[in-house]
Amino acid sequence: MSHILIVEDETIIRSALRRLLERHQYQVSEAGSVQEALERHTPAEFDLIISDLRLPGAPGTELIQHAGERPVLIMTSYASLRSAVDSMRMGAVDYIAKPFDHDEMLQAIERILSEQPSGQAPTASAVPQSATAGQTDLGIIGRCAPMQDLFVKIRKVAPTDSNVLILGESGTGKELVARALHNLSRRAKSPMVSVNCAAIPDTLIESELFGHEKGAFTGATAGRTGLVEAAHGGTLFLDEIGELPLEAQARLLRVLQEGEIRRVGSIQSQKVDVRLIAATHRDLKTLAKTGQFREDLYYRLNVIALRLPALRERESDVLEIADAFLVRQAERLGLERLSFARDAQMAILRYSWPGNVRELENAIERAAILCEKPEITAEHLGIDVELEEMDASYEDSGRHPATSDSSSNEPTEDLSLEDYFQHFVLEHQDHMTETELARKLGISRKCLWERRQRLGIPRRKTGTGE
Template identity: 45%
Template sequence: MHSIMIICPDHSPLKESEKWLSRYGFQVNISQSLEQANKYYELTEFNLLLIDQEAIQHLNNNHTELPNQPRRIVLDAKASLSTGVNSMAQGAVFYLPLPTDSETLLKHVVNVLEQNEAQEATSSPTTLSKQTTKEEALTLGTPGSGIIGQSPLMQDLFSDMRKIAGTDVTVLIRGESGTGKELVAKALHNLSRRHNHPIISVNCAAIPENLIESELFGHEKGAFTGANSSHDGLIYAADKGTLFLDEIGELPLEAQARLLRVLQEGEIRKVGATQSTKVNIRLITATHRDLIAMVKQGLFREDLYYRLYVMELLLPPLRDRGDDISMLAQILLEKACQKHNKPIYNYNRTFDKAIRAHNWPGNVRELENAIERAVILSPPERVEAANLKLANQQNTSRSTPLAADITDLPRGTTLDDYFKHFVLTHQHKLTETELAQSLGISRKSLWERRQKLAIPKKVTT
C-alpha cells in the first residue's frame, strides 16, 4: 500500500483529498505544517508528499530547501509562474493550482508513484533481487503477490487467473465479504499488458448515490448545483488501465445504463455534456450479492449483467481453504507483531487449533482482525488463543456418509432439485468432504454447485 503525507493548514482545500485518497486504498496521514510532520513522522518513509504552498511559504522566503525525499506535489491557492518555477527548482515533481479536481490530482499522484517504482527498478544496486521480488509478485499464491494460498480451490482460481490476465475480457469476481476480491483484481491488472498504467479501484457502496454518476463519469461546469468546475471522472482516470468496481450490485440503475454505454461504445459522456469522449479501459467488477436475483427483482439491468458476466471468478470462503488458514494466520501474525512493535511470536499448536476450529464468516478480514487482537492482548512471551476473542462453537456431530436417498422426492424431480435436497438434508451431520463423497463428486464441484444453485452452508452456533 502506498503511503502519502498531506501537509496543509486546516482551511486548505487540499485537506479534503484525505478522504477520497483513503477510499481508493492509499495510506494517508495529514499534518498542518512541515515542522509538525517532521516532529511526528519520518518523512522519508512516505512514497509521496502533497503540500499546500501556504504550509511551506516561509521556507521559500528564507531560501530553505525541503528534504530531497520523498517526491512531492506542491499545490497553490495563489498559483503563479514564479512560485511554480521556484517549487520545481526545489524538487517538486508537479506544481498545481488549488482547488484541483480529484481526478486531475489522482492522475498526478499515480504518475509520481509509477515514476518512483521505475526509478527504484533501474537505480538500485540490488537489481537482481528486485527482479526476483517482481517475479515473486507475479507468482500467484506467494506473499509477494498479495494473494496467499496453496489449497486445490485456490490453485484452480490461480490457473483461471493466469489464462484471463493476458486478455482484455471483462471479469466478474464473486465471493463472500472479506475473501480478497480487490486483491484478485489487482493481481489480474499486474499480470496484464496494462500493468504500466493505473488501476483505479472504486467501492460503489462507499459513494453517495447522488454523487456516483459524477464521480464515475465526470461532469461539466454548471451541470448541477455545486458543479463549479469541470470534472473528468474516475473512468477517464483509468484510461489505458484497469477500472475495478467493487460492490457493483450497489450501482444505481441510471448509473448502470451509463456504464453499459461505456462497455458497448468505449466512450463516456460527462453529466451535462453533449459530446462523448473515447476511453480504453479493462473493466473488472466484484460483488458478494446474487446479481441474477437482483435482475429478477428489477434492481439490476439484465443487459448489463450479461456484459459483465463474460468471465467469472469464484473466490472460496476461508473455511473451505484447508491448510491455507494456518499459512495465512502465520503471515498475519508476523505482520501484526511488526505493526505493533512486538517480538515475533511463535505460532504455537494451541493457537492454530483455535483458528482452525472457527468458521470465519468474515473470512480473511475477520482472521486478520482476530490475530491483531491476540497480538495486542497477549503477554510478551506467548501469543494466547483466548485473546483471539472468537465466538464459541458447538461441535456438530458427524455421522457416517449416507447413500443418497431419493425415494421421498416427487416424480419429475431434476438432478439439480435432487442435489439441493440431498445437501440441505444431510449437511448438518456430514462434512463437506463426506457430502462430496456421498454424491460421487469432488469438493470443488460441490462448492461450485453450491454457488450455482445458491445453496446456503450449514450454520454453526
Template identity: 65%
Template structure:
C-alpha cells in the same frame, strides 16, 4: 496436495481425523487395519501415514517397515512411556496420545511432513521450482487447491482485454484479485482506479464515474473529469457493482458497448480505452431476474469470472495467513516475534470466519496489540473456543441437551464440520449402551474421571443401562 493415509479401526475417530486433515488442506485416505491398508493402497503415494498402535490383526507398528521412506505417526490410547519408546525404536517418527486436540495433531503433521519429505515430495518440489510456481500473487497468499486454481485463471485472463467479474463473500480479497489481474496485464504500467459503488451516495455516483461540465447542476462551478475517464489507458475496478443504481447502470452499459462516455451536462462523447473489472458478493443473476439489476449489463460484465473461496474452505492456508499477518503486525509495531499457542491454532482452524480474511486480519492485529507474551492465546484473538465447539455441536448435530438421538445414530457418515470434540460426544452416545464406563474410557484413551468431567461439561447423561446394575457389577463407584 500432500496425501495422508489414516489407519484406525474405530470409524468415528478415523472419520474425525479425515475431516480435520481435509479442512487443513490435505488429501486423506482411510483404512481399518494394516491388511486393508496394504491391499487397498500403495504406500508410496503418501507423504505421511497416521496409524493407531492397537489394530485388529497386525499392530500399527508393522506399517513402519512396510512404508519404506514414508514417515509413520503412531497414535495410542495407552500413552505409556514403554509403548511410545518401543514405537520410536522400531522407526516411528513420533507418537501422539489420544484424545488430542486440533492444534496438536495439525502441528505434528506439519512438522513431520516438513522434516521427513518423501522422494515423491522432493521430486514434486523440484518440478514446481523449475516451473516458477509461487504461493503468492500480488499479495494473495495460499497453497490450497482453490487458490492455486485461482492463480491459474488469473494468469490466463490477465493478458486479455475482456471484462472480469470477481465473485466472493465480503472480506475474501476481491480487490487483491483485481489488482493482480491489472499487474499481470499489458496495462500494468498504467493507472488502476478502484471505486466502491456502495460507498458513494446514489445522487453522486454518476457524476463521480462520468464527470460533469461546468454549470451542469447547482454547485458545478467547474468541469470535472470522471473516474472512468481518469482510468483511460488503464484499468477500472468497480467493487460492489451490485449496489449501483439503475440509472447509473444504463450509462455504464453504454460505456461498455461503445467504449465512450459523456459527462453530465455535455453534448459530446469522449472515447476512452479502459479495462473493466467488477466485483460483488451478491448474486447478480438472481438480482437481474428480480429486476434489481439490468440483465443486459449482467451479460456484459459476466465475460470472464473468478470465484474466491471463503476462508473457512481454505484449509491450511488459514494458519499460513495468520502467521504471515502476525509477522507483519509485529514488525509494524516493533514487537518481538510472536507465535500462536495450540489453543489459538485450534480456535483459528475451528472458527468459521464469517468475515473471512478481513476478520482474521483484525483478530491478529488485536491479538498482537493485547498480548503481553510471545505466545498468542485464543482469548487474545477474541475467540471463545468452548463456545465455538458447543455451538457447533448444538447447531449442527443437536447433541447437547437433546433427547432425540436419531440424527446421531441414523447415519454412518458424520456431518461435514464436526470437530474432534464433537466426535468424542458422538462416540459416547453411540457406544454407552453396549460398553461400561471403564470400557468407554479405555477406548477413548482417557481416565474415568476425565470421561465423567466431559459428560458434565457437555451435559450428556449416562444411559440407564450404564448407570444401573451393569456398572455396579463390573465397576467401582466414582469417588
C-alpha cells in the same frame, strides 16, 4: 534504501506513516505543509513524495511542479476523489484514498518505486515471506486447491482485455485479485482507478463516474473529468457494483458496448479505452431476475467470473495467513517474534471466520496487543465455538480491541491509520451524528458503516437524531 518525503498536516497520520515506512526499511522525512517541505527539503533528494491533497496553505498538487521527475503520490478521501483524478492529470503518479490500511500503502509504494527507471528496487515486500515463490507475482497467499485454481485463471485472464467479475464474500480480498489482474496486464503502467460504488451517494455516482459539464446541475461551477475517463488506457475497478443505481448501470453499459462516455449535461460522446473489473458479494443473477440489476449489464460483466473462496473453505491456508499477519503485527509493535500456542492454532482452524481474512487480521492484531508473552493463546484471540452461533455483533468482545483504551482522549504517536479512524469515531460519536462523522472523515455514511463493520467498532446507542 529509498528516501521518502511525507507531507501531511495531521500529526497522527504523519507519525503513523513514518513508523510504518521505517519498519519496512525506508528512510523517511516529513513536513506539515508544502511551504515547510520546500523550505526544509529539496524534492530531488527523495525517491518518492507522499502528500495529502488538502493542506494548510498550498494544496499538495503544488509539489508536483517542484518535484521534477520525482514521483508524487497523492493521498485523498472519497469526498475529494475528483480532485485526486485532476492531480493525476497534473502529473501525480497515482492517488490513494484515505483511510487506507498498511498493505495498500506499502503495495502502492513498492509498485511506484519499482517502475522508476533510476530508482532502486524497494527493500520491503508487500507479499509475506511465507508465500511461495510462484505466488509472489500475485501478492496473495494460497496453497489450497481453490486458490491455486484461481491463480491459474488470473494468469490466463490478466493479459486479455476481457471484462472480469470477481465474486466473493466481504473480506475475502477481492481488490487484491483486481490488483493482480492489472499488474499482470499490458495496462500495468497505466492507472488502475478503484471505485467503491457503495461509498458514493446515489445522487453523485453518475457525475463521479462519467464527469459533468459546467452548469449541468446546481453547484457545477466547472466541468469535471469522471473516474472512467481518468482510467483511460488502464483499468477501472468497480467494487460492490451491485450497489450501482440503475441509471448509472445504463451509462456503464454504453461504456462496455460502445467504448464511449457522455458527461452529465453534455450532448457529445467521447471515446475511452478502459478494461473493466467489477466485484461484488451479492448474487447479481438473482438481482437481475428481480429487476434490481440490469440483465444486459450482468451478461456483459460476466464474461469471465472469478470466485474467491471464503476463508472457511481454505483450511490449508488459514494458519499460513495467520502466521503472515502475526509476523506483520510483531514488526508493527516492535516485538520479538510471536508464535501461536497449540490451543490458538486449533481455535483458528475450527472457527468459521464469517468476516473472512479481515476478521482474522483483526483478531490477530488484538491478540498481539493483549498478549504478555511471546506465545499467543486462544484466549487472546477471543474466539470460541459460541461465536460461530452468534450474529456478527459489534458488541462482541472478541471482534475488536477493548474500547476503553481506544476511546482515550490522548492518542499516542504509535497509532496506525486504522487506529486513527477508530480513535476518531470513538472520541466523537457521542456528540456528532453519523453524517457529521462521515463528513469529517471525508467519506460517505455508507462507507463509514462499512468501516465500522470491518474494524468492529460498535455504533453508540444514543437518543440523538441523525
